[in-house]
Each structure stands twice: as C-alpha cells, then as structure tokens.
Amino acid sequence: MKLLFVIGSGRCGSTMVSEVLVRHPDIGFISNVDAYLPFNARGRWNSSLYRRTPPQLGQRDRMGLQLIQKRMHFGPSEAYNRFSREVSPLVSRPWRDLTAEDASPWLAARFRAFFEERAEAQRKPAFLHKFTGWPRTGFIHEVIPDAKFLHVVRDGRAVASSLIQRPHWHGYLGPWGWGHGPLPEEYQKEWESSGYSFVGLAALDWKLMMDAFVEAKKRIPPQLWMEMRYEDFIEQPRQRTQNILDFMGVPWTGKFEGAFRKYSFSKSRKTGYRRDLTPQQLELVQTLLEDHLSRFGYGKDAERFATT
Secondary structure: EEEEEEEOOOOOOOEEEHHHHHOOEEEEEHHHHHHEEEEEEOOOOOOHHHHHOOHHHHHHHHOOOOOOHHHHHEEEEOOOHHHHHOHHHHHHHOOOOOOOHHHHHHHHHHHHHHHHHHHHOOOOOEEEEEEOOOHHHHHHHHHOOOOOOEEOOOHHHHHHHHOOOOOOOOHHHOOOOOOOOOHHHHHHHHHHHHOOOHHHHHHHHHHHHHHHHHHHOOOHHHHHHEEHHHHHHHHHHHHHHHHHHHHHHOOHHHHHHHHHHOOOOOOOOOOOOHHHOOOHHHHHHHHHHHHHHHHHOOOOOOOOOOOO
C-alpha cells in the first residue's frame, strides 16, 4: 500500500487537494459518510460513490451546508469521530504535536490496523488521508515508516481570516480552551500586546502550527516529505497534481483525466482576507506574521516557495 498523508495547518487548502486526488480510481480514502456511519463499513464503496457524485456536490467549498448535510458529503474526511472511537482521541484531538515517543504499542497497533483494514477492504494500490492542525508526522513515521507526507502551505493571513470565521475554531475561548495548549511565552506577549485580539490569536495559531511543521520536517527522510503551496496548486492545478501523483507513485490515467477536467479551481479565495479583515486587523496580522510569511514565500521581497 502506498500511503499518503495530506497535512496542513487547517484552512490551508488541503481539502481541495485531497478532493482532487481521491477522484483517482486507484486511491482509497475515508469519506465523510463513512466517518459518521454507526457501523464500520471500512469505506468499501467510498471511491465509486465519490467518483459518481456530480462535481457541484463533490466539492465541499462549493456545495454549501444549505444544499446538503455535511454528513452526506461523499468526499474525503479527517474522520476524527471515527478515530476517537476506533483508535484514540489522543490521535484525533491532541493539545500538542504527536511524536515518536507517543507510539505506545497499543496505540501503534490500533492506528496501523485502522488503515490496513480500510486499504484491504477498498482494494486500492494507494490510500490517502488528511490531517490538519498538529503534524503528527513523528508519530505516524514511527508507526508506518514508509508513509509519505504532503504538507500543504497557505498564506497565514488567509488562514487567520478563515479560521476566525469557522465555528469549529475555539480561539474565542483563548489559549486556555482552544485545544492547542498554552502559547509560547513570546507569542503570549505578542497576543497581550495586540489587546488580546481574536484575529491576532488566529494569526498566532497559524504561526504556532508552522513552527511545528518546520520541526516535524527535520525528523522525516526527505524522500518521504513534499511541500506545496496552496496558491501554486490553484495557479497550476494540472502540473501540481501530476507532481503529487509522481510523488505517490500513482500514474495519471484516462479515467482520472475525465474526473480532473470536471473539477473547478477558484482563485477568488487567494486574497479574500483583504476583503474580510479591516485595515487595522490586516496590519496586525501582517506584523505578527512578517517573518513567517517571508520564510514561506509570502513576504514582499521573498522568492516564491518552490515545490520540493
């Protein structure tokens, strides 16, 4: 089994990337419907059902919750509810990143079996799963050493703007209740200096996650790690999708070509944060994230972030 984990900070575009990839008939995955079923079907029909779903209903960002219940979406899911039931909440909702030291035998066995059972049931040569928030890559690599990772990076200003609009972001509770643990002392002072701004905290959320991804990358063999900017994927969807399939070792087939052509790629969200944030909020976010934005290719004079 060729196993790829699509990872990112949250609101980073990893859903779109995953939706495109699982249209491939050779890639298995956990669907949102499968994640909420009261029984464990192991996703036997996920691929065929999703590939038969009309494109306008297959893209979560296009369908809108008013058109179809979230739980009836056949696309890929992070399946945190099912992870909590079958593996452990330690994997689905940790307050810190998971490392190799967290791979206790009981937890490693459950995690490995979770994917092995689904891969066997779906009978696909490759399997994809998406995790957002903490990388978890140290833990995953310890349990499944040959798994590969695609890190999707998005402009932190756009992520902050998107996070604060989402009901599942618990930043309104502050670092004491948002689920990510306390802020590092330096970031805590920055937040206090902002007047405890919620937009500022959303920006620091991205900053905290990106720090974790930088550290996580150091512990994974280079041949197992790929990094791609969401903005680059939107600009060059065909080329970037081909890059990912090559990384996975999955060929571009005629059936996938037909599915790929039906997918629409909107560039409107790239700079939507300029519309959704006030000038003062945007200036605050820019100040808080300046160094990190530059590091990942979003600074004014920075070179474009290359896919590796």
